[in-house]
Amino acid sequence: xxxxxxxxxxxxxxxxxxxxxxxxxxxxxxxxxxxxxxxxxxxxxxxxxxxxxxxxxxxxxxxxxxxxxxxxxxxxxxxxxxxxxxxxxxxxxxxxxxxxxxxxxxxxxxxxxxxxxxxxxxxxxxxxxxxxxxxxxxxxxxxxxxxxxxxxxxxxxxxxxxxxxxxxxxxxxxxxxxxxxxxxxxxxxxxxxxxxxxxxxxxxxxxxxxxxxxxxxxxxxxxxxxxxxxxxxxxxxxxxxxxxxxxxxxxxx
Amino acid sequence: xxxxxxxxxxxxxxxxxxxxxxxxxxxxxxxxxxxxxxxxxxxxxxxxxxxxxxxxxxxxxxxxxxxxxxxxxxxxxxxxxxxxxxxxxxxxxxxxxxxxxxxxxxxxxxxxxxxxxxxxxxxxxxxxxxxxxxxxxxxxxxxxxxxxxxxxxxxxxxxxxxxxxxxxxxxxxxxxxxxxxxxxxxxxxxxxxxxxxxxxxxxxxxxxxxxxxxxxxxxxxxxxxxxxxxxxxxxxxxxxxxxxxxxxxxxxxxxxxxxxxxxxxxxxxxxxxxxxxxxxxxxxxxxxxxxxxxxxxxxxxxxxx
Amino acid sequence: xxxxxxxxxxxxxxxxxxxxxxxxxxxxxxxxxxxxxxxxxxxxxxxxxxxxxxxxxxxxxxxxxxxxxxxxxxxxxxxxxxxxxxxxxxxxxxxxxxxxxxxxxxxxxxxxxxxxxxxxxxxxxxxxxxxxxxxxxxxxxxxxxxxxxxxxxxxxxxxxxxxxxxxxxxxxxxxxxxxxxxxxxxxxxxxxxxxxxxxxxxxxxxxxxxxxxxxxxxxxxxxxxxxxxxxxxxxxxxxxxxxxxxxxxxxxxxxxxxxxxxxxxxxxxxxxxxxxxxxxxxxxxxxxxxxxxxxxxxxxxxxxxxxxxxxxxxxxxxxxxxxxxxxxxxxxxxxxxxxxxxxxxxxxxxxxxxxxxxxxxxxx
Numbered sequence: 001x002x003x004x005x006x007x008x009x010x011x012x013x014x015x016x017x018x019x020x021x022x023x024x025x026x027x028x029x030x031x032x033x034x035x036x037x038x039x040x041x042x043x044x045x046x047x048x049x050x051x052x053x054x055x056x057x058x059x060x061x062x063x064x065x066x067x068x069x070x071x072x073x074x075x076x077x078x079x080x081x082x083x084x085x086x087x088x089x090x091x092x093x094x095x096x097x098x099x100x101x102x103x104x105x106x107x108x109x110x111x112x113x114x115x116x117x118x119x120x121x122x123x124x125x126x127x128x129x130x131x132x133x134x135x136x137x138x139x140x141x142x143x144x145x146x147x148x149x150x151x152x153x154x155x156x157x158x159x160x161x162x163x164x165x166x167x168x169x170x171x172x173x174x175x176x177x178x179x180x181x182x183x184x185x186x187x188x189x190x191x192x193x194x195x196x197x198x199x200x201x202x203x204x205x206x207x208x209x210x211x212x213x214x215x216x217x218x219x220x221x222x223x224x225x226x227x228x229x230x231x232x233x234x235x236x237x238x239x240x241x242x243x244x245x246x247x248x249x250x251x252x253x
Numbered sequence: 254x255x256x257x258x259x260x261x262x263x264x265x266x267x268x269x270x271x272x273x274x275x276x277x278x279x280x281x282x283x284x285x286x287x288x289x290x291x292x293x294x295x296x297x298x299x300x301x302x303x304x305x306x307x308x309x310x311x312x313x314x315x316x317x318x319x320x321x322x323x324x325x326x327x328x329x330x331x332x333x334x335x336x337x338x339x340x341x342x343x344x345x346x347x348x349x350x351x352x353x354x355x356x357x358x359x360x361x362x363x364x365x366x367x368x369x370x371x372x373x374x375x376x377x378x379x380x381x382x383x384x385x386x387x388x389x390x391x392x393x394x395x396x397x398x399x400x401x402x403x404x405x406x407x408x409x410x411x412x413x414x415x416x417x418x419x420x421x422x423x424x425x426x427x428x429x430x431x432x433x434x435x436x437x438x439x440x441x442x443x444x445x446x447x448x449x450x451x452x453x454x455x456x457x458x459x460x461x462x463x464x465x466x467x468x469x470x471x472x473x474x475x476x477x478x479x480x481x482x483x484x485x486x487x488x489x490x491x492x493x494x495x496x497x498x499x500x501x502x503x504x505x506x507x508x509x510x511x512x513x514x515x516x517x518x519x520x521x522x523x524x525x526x527x528x529x530x531x532x533x534x535x536x537x538x539x540x541x542x543x544x545x546x547x548x549x550x551x552x553x554x555x556x557x558x
Numbered sequence: 559x560x561x562x563x564x565x566x567x568x569x570x571x572x573x574x575x576x577x578x579x580x581x582x583x584x585x586x587x588x589x590x591x592x593x594x595x596x597x598x599x600x601x602x603x604x605x606x607x608x609x610x611x612x613x614x615x616x617x618x619x620x621x622x623x624x625x626x627x628x629x630x631x632x633x634x635x636x637x638x639x640x641x642x643x644x645x646x647x648x649x650x651x652x653x654x655x656x657x658x659x660x661x662x663x664x665x666x667x668x669x670x671x672x673x674x675x676x677x678x679x680x681x682x683x684x685x686x687x688x689x690x691x692x693x694x695x696x697x698x699x700x701x702x703x704x705x706x707x708x709x710x711x712x713x714x715x716x717x718x719x720x721x722x723x724x725x726x727x728x729x730x731x732x733x734x735x736x737x738x739x740x741x742x743x744x745x746x747x748x749x750x751x752x753x754x755x756x757x758x759x760x761x762x763x764x765x766x767x768x769x770x771x772x773x774x775x776x777x778x779x780x781x782x783x784x785x786x787x788x789x790x791x792x793x794x795x796x797x798x799x800x801x802x803x804x805x806x807x808x809x810x811x812x813x814x815x816x817x818x819x820x821x822x823x824x825x826x827x828x829x830x831x832x833x834x835x836x837x838x839x840x841x842x843x844x845x846x847x848x849x850x851x852x853x854x855x856x857x858x859x860x861x862x863x864x865x866x867x868x869x870x871x872x873x874x875x876x877x878x879x880x881x882x883x884x885x886x887x888x889x890x891x892x893x894x895x896x897x898x899x900x901x902x903x904x905x906x907x908x909x910x911x912x913x914x915x916x917x918x919x920x921x922x
Binding site for chain 3: 286348349352355356359360362363364365368369371374486490493494497501525532535536538547548
């Protein structure tokens with residue numbers, strides 16, 4: 001069954017059409033890769049799904065319900081978490097606090113809880129810390145838990161963003177060029193982690209500029225050029241598609 | 254109709270003062286993203302230096318009040334306040350460029366308190382009046398147009414404001430230095446890479462802004478004839494409002510915002526209630542910002558992801 | 559309990575050691591202040607107890623603004639509006655209806671919070687400096703409204719259909735116009751009415767202690783963390799599932815409520831209030847208390863309040879012959895403070911942690 005279904009999605013910025021009549025879907029448990037040359041509209045697709053921009057037309061359905069008109073935070077609450085292409089960790093919060101932010105939408109304590117600290121609130125705090133520890137260990141960030149996020153090396157910040165997204169208990173994880181700026185070894189390690197995340201039952205949708213990375217990890221691939229879908233299928237199918245070679249590979253090499 | 258025209262003219266006159274002061278806020282904000290809360294007090298200082306210069310030239314040195322003397326007074330005041338502006342930038346702001354958004358605001362408020370109390374110590378807490386001799390420069394001529402009264406003084410004020418603003422606009426749009434200034438307001442680092450001395454541009458902004466505000470100070474002194482040391486607080490707040498209204502950082506925006514605010518105030522006084530005019534001005538500002546969150550001419554900020 | 563220990567352990571770098579002993583000493587000093595100054599100064603002690611009371615009022619105002627400005631990072635420069643609304647709620651209801659002050663205090667907070675929610679909802683999307691002028695604007699509108707009183711609304715009668723309203727309102731006195739309201743009753747409990755400065759001293763002390771306690775818990779809670787995220791990166795916070803609009807509204811509401819209660823306390827202490835007690839200048843003082851002390855830092859705000867309230871008073875005592883220089887020095891001190899200690903007198907642990915790490919990075 002399709003977890004996410006995008007149909008006839010269009011977004012214009014002024015006179016420029018960033019995404020045009022886009023159709024695709026992601027099946028539960030899959031890894032879908034989206035590739036395309038710079039400016040093809042990949043990040044715009046992410047921003048439309050996560051509710052940062054409203055689309056001009058089209059429909060986005062997640063788990064059976066429409067996401068249109070929802071604000072980003074309620075989309076996250078429904079089970080879609082994301083990372084950003086340019087890293088956006090909370091720079092002056094510690095690594096731990098960054099990941100705790102992800103638990104916000106899964107916990108309930110309010111004003112009275114904060115000030116009176118009843119039993120239920122204390123239990124909630126404990127559960128937050130347990131979850132955070134689990135995600136930090138998984139992302140190999142536990143030793144740096146008390147560092148300020150801005151002081152982490154680049155690759156660690158990328159993993160921190162993923163840990164923070166995982167802390168929201170997503171069903172669908174959206175990764176915007178997770179390997180950008182990483183060296184080859186770091187990139188491989190990251191893809192390994194992404195594979196493990198999928199094994200744990202989370203569906204993944206990722207944008208990558210680097211073809212090699214995407215081909216290795218994705219079950220299916222959608223190719224975007226000038227805001228339009230020009231091909232879709234398994235990595236092998238896409239790789240041999242003449243339109244892809246012309247639009248993407250041919251242009252870049 | 255006559256009353257409407259009258260309030261429009263009054264509003265444009267007050268608005269031109271606001272616009273001149275607003276330019277200082279908007280220019281500093283443009284290059285530094287800093288609200289110079291001391292700017293209103295530089296304006297007030299300008300009004301006092303204008304008074305002192307006038308006393309010196311006309312009363313003490315016995316020059317006859319003429320258009321030439323008026324010009325000289327404006328020139329002297331603008332130069333003096335520009336110097337104060339440079340000192341202010343050096344002492345209170347430059348050390349704080351990397352300190353974040355809030356510390357410069359407190360520093361600016363401290364500088365405002367300092368200037369205000371310095372003026373109070375020097376010239377007293379009571380209001381001071383521009384002497385009668387000054388009136389001779391602009392004779393009291395009043396025309397009646399369509400039921401509204403326009404004085405020569407109002408025409409002169411509007412003319413001075415127009416010349417100063419047009420001059421600034423031409424300078425910023427069509428000269429090399431003006432282009433550099435616009436570049437700095439877009440991006441310090443890239444401007445630096447292009448070979449622009451960013452600190453010199455910042456210093457220049459702290460010359461032009463205060464000079465224009467000081468001219469506004471002399472004009473307020475001339476127009477109302479009476480000045481006091483807390484003058485900068487109210488006018489400063491109004492001018493800052495005008496700058497925001499037009500879209501802070503945008504030079505034509507400050508001019509339009511100033512004139513518009515003056516007109517709103519005058520119309521509120523004439524047609525609604527004098528006691529509520531300041532509140533009405535703020536209500537209009539808030540409504541405009543709800544409609545256009547970055548002011549009338551402010552650029553839409555599109556966040557890059 | 560083991561779990562709570564664990565939580566504390568996690569924050570070890572954000573929390574100090576042997577806090578308990580320090581707190582005990584401070585509490586003792588605070589409790590002994592009135593009798594001690596009385597012993598030392600005799601009748602002159604009253605003046606200093608009064609200064610201490612002003613300190614408490616501003617400390618509480620600073621702490622309430624700190625929620626909005628320090629925790630959530632919202633550029634609020636019109637906080638006096640909420641203070642005024644609280645003070646006037648208490649003053650009007652106590653003089654007109656004779657409701658006891660202790661009942662009015664929570665009500666003042668509630669009224670201020672409702673007002674805050676109503677006005678801040680439409681402006682929450684504004685960015686930093688635009689938000690700043692709008693909050694200044696609200697502060698001014700409130701002051702002007704209090705000054706003009708209800709009768710000045712008679713001009714609304716010009717609008718067709720509202721002529722009846724104008725008649726009704728024209729003789730109405732609610733806020734007392736520029737003269738304000740006097741004869742506000744004093745708080746009393748079990749027949750004991752607070753009258754002396756030192757009576758209020760202990761009331762305010764308890765209130766500020768409660769405030770500090772609540773703020774510390776708030777800071778280290780789910781809400782405090784959400785505010786910190788919004789301050790750091792609003793869009794990322796929203797994308798992580800934090801309802802930023804709701805959280806910002808909450809910051810305004812809680813900050814306003816606390817300022818409102820403080821306003822009620824102030825009104826019942828001073829017993830005379832006027833619109834000019836809540837001018838833009840008051841908002842500026844609150845703003846400076848937070849930033850000079852250390853944005854987001856509870857001890858910082860207390861130190862900042864001492865600096866803005868007690869320091870001018872000390873200057874008054876020291877500069878007997880050059881009284882008029884007082885405010886000049888004060889302005890210069892503000893500039894110098896920021897130039898030499900932009901992080902504030904007592905920065906939050908978070909800021910200090912960041913600076914230490916920057917230094918060690920620079921050293922290595």
